[in-house]
Structures are given as structure tokens and as C-alpha cells.
Amino acid sequence: MTDQEQRLRIAVQKKGQLADKSLQLFEQAGLKITRGANDLLYRAENFPADFLRVRDDDIPQFVASGACALGIVGENVLEEDLPQLQAAAVEVARPLGFGQCTLKIAVPNEMAYNNAQDLSGMSIATSYPVLLKKYLDDKNVAASVVEMSGAVEVAPRLNVADVICDLVSTGQTLAANGLRAVDTVMNSEAVLIRHTGEKTLYPEDLIARLLRRIDGVLATRETKYIMMNAPEAALDEIIEILPGAGSPTVTPLAGEPGQVAIHAVCQESVFWETLERLKAAGSSAILVLPIEKMML
Ligand code: ATP
Ligand code: ZN
Numbered sequence: 001m002t003d004q005e006q007r008l009r010i011a012v013q014k015k016g017q018l019a020d021k022s023l024q025l026f027e028q029a030g031l032k033i034t035r036g037a038n039d040l041l042y043r044a045e046n047f048p049a050d051f052l053r054v055r056d057d058d059i060p061q062f063v064a065s066g067a068c069a070l071g072i073v074g075e076n077v078l079e080e081d082l083p084q085l086q087a088a089a090v091e092v093a094r095p096l097g098f099g100q101c102t103l104k105i106a107v108p109n110e111m112a113y114n115n116a117q118d119l120s121g122m123s124i125a126t127s128y129p130v131l132l133k134k135y136l137d138d139k140n141v142a143a144s145v146v147e148m149s150g151a152v153e154v155a156p157r158l159n160v161a162d163v164i165c166d167l168v169s170t171g172q173t174l175a176a177n178g179l180r181a182v183d184t185v186m187n188s189e190a191v192l193i194r195h196t197g198e199k200t201l202y203p204e205d206l207i208a209r210l211l212r213r214i215d216g217v218l219a220t221r222e223t224k225y226i227m228m229n230a231p232e233a234a235l236d237e238i239i240e241i242l243p244g245a246g247s248p249t250v251t252p253l254a255g256e257p258g259q260v261a262i263h264a265v266c267q268e269s270v271f272w273e274t275l276e277r278l279k280a281a282g283s284s285a286i287l288v289l290p291i292e293k294m295m296l
Helices: 019-028 056-064 075-084 129-138 172-176 204-222 232-241 272-280
Strands: 008-013 041-044 049-054 070-074 090-095 101-108 123-126 144-147 163-168 179-188 190-195 224-231 249-252 259-266 284-290
Touching (some): 008 204, 019 049, 019 204, 049 056, 056 075, 056 090, 056 190, 070 075, 075 090, 075 129, 075 179, 075 190, 090 204, 129 144, 129 163, 129 179, 163 172, 172 179, 232 272, 272 284
Parallel strands (some): 008 049, 123 144, 123 163
Antiparallel strands (some): 041 049, 070 190, 090 190, 101 163, 101 179, 224 259, 224 284, 249 259
């Protein structure tokens, strides 16, 4: 196999909501990515991977066809595109915990709305006809779908459609257009997708290595290292309070009989409430530290 074939090609959004965070994920996984002269393809210097920078709508196709081994795209785009792809050739490898947004039905402020049945006979503008039709079918509602590639929120005002189905994050765009969200079609986040076609175009070990590093990055996002001193007698209660901790390390404190130091890796967020409960259980000198790298 030539050197060329040994490099992983990964599709990421060129510009937009997912662009920066996608590259950052791989950088946190240790890849040094040169934002070079070649605008279409960025190269990782210290890992055999190249990043194909494209419109997000094209990413599922690039991965399904095997042109790219991996890609990062919103679940909304993936699900919308799946029927047109060889669905068997692409799968979600990891949810990534960023790019959260919701595909919603929004109606003009003055329109009454109780449930999906109220959409019956209406026209609905959207960039996500597949997802919308599935939603309408599930609810057994007959409505007409008006496909638009952008600026969906102006459709009701221009009498292009009665209501819309669009991505919402803060709701500001809706409000500015006299609309309000009334129902959720889909909750979405960015996902890492991988090619699963029959012929393995890429060395599995390379993909496995990268996935392992990404798992490490995802795991450290929420994970904290927590340390405290406490009376040995309170140990059971404290372990109970620690969120998602495995077996903590417990060591005696020199010169303080009955007192121990407790060190634990917590897999879930550590909130102020958790610290207050630990304190109430007798802990003192509680420290919460971020974890930089982790391999499970
Ligand atoms: P492209 O030029 O690549 O086609 P686009 O205009 O289709 O870009 P963006 O607006 O950048 O796409 O959104 C890309 C994806 O990011 C969406 O499909 C969705 O999954 C997610 N997304 C959309 N809006 C937000 C938001 N406000 N916050 C976080 N993620 C979002
Ligand atoms: Zn797009």
C-alpha cells in the first residue's frame, strides 16, 4: 500500500457552526493541523490524516461513498440525507456533545396552536423536507411541504407558506420574524460518522487509534479529579455523594488519626451543590482539578 492510501481523509465543515469545533476536537486529540495554502485540504503534521473542508450538506455523501473515512456533521443533516445515501455505508461512530440545536415547528404569533393536528392542510416551509415529512407521517397529519434552501423564517410573512420547520437555538430569529416555536421535530448535535462500506478503504488500526484518542477527549470534558480530607468514618457517605466515581484512592493522613485523604476521578460534572454536600459530610480542603489527558 502506498503512503497516499495510508492517510485518513476526514470531512469537516469549511465554514459555519461546526467548523472550528470540529478541528478543535482533533487538535485536542493531539493532531497538529496546518491551516495551509491548500484551502480545501488541511494536513495533520504528526498523524496520517487530512481534512477535507466542505459544505456540511456534502459530508454524509463523502463518507458514505468512502471518499472520506470519517466526517463530522449535525445529526439533522445526516438523518435528512440518509434516504438518498447507501445508508449501510455510513454510521454514527460517536456523538460529540457540541453543535446542539433543535428542529422546530414555528407558527406566526397570532396563530392558535394546540397540537400537530392543527397543521393539517397547511403549507410548511423547511430546508429539511425528509425530517418534516417523517414527523407529519408519525403524527398522521396531511400538510404540504415547501422546500427552501435558506431564509425559511421569512416564508410566512411573504405568504410562501403558513408556518415553518427550522433549526432553532436561541429563538431570537423566530421572535424577530413574529414567529414562535410550538413543537420539536428533532433534537440534534454534532456526530462523528464513519464509512462502513464492504471494502475497507482505510487501515482499521489507524481509525481505531484516532477513535481511542477522541474517546479520551470526550471523557475528559466532564471528568474532574477531586481531592479532599475527611474523617474515615464518613467514607461511605462521601463515596455515595461523589458523582460517577469508581473506586477512590484513600490514604491515611500523617499525624491525624481517623482522618484520610480521598482522591477520585469523577466521570460527571461536579457542581457546587456536590461540594456543599461533601463539606456537610465532614470533608475539608476539597479540590476539583481538570484532567488534561486520559486513556481508558
Ligand atoms: P454550509 O455552508 O456548510 O452548508 P449551513 O448554513 O448549512 O452551512 P450552519 O448554520 O453552519 O450550516 O450549521 C451547521 C450545523 O450546525 C447545522 O446543521 C446544525 O447541526 C448545527 N447548528 C445550527 N445552528 C446551530 C447553533 N446555533 N448552535 C450550534 N449548532 C448549530
Ligand atoms: Zn448546509
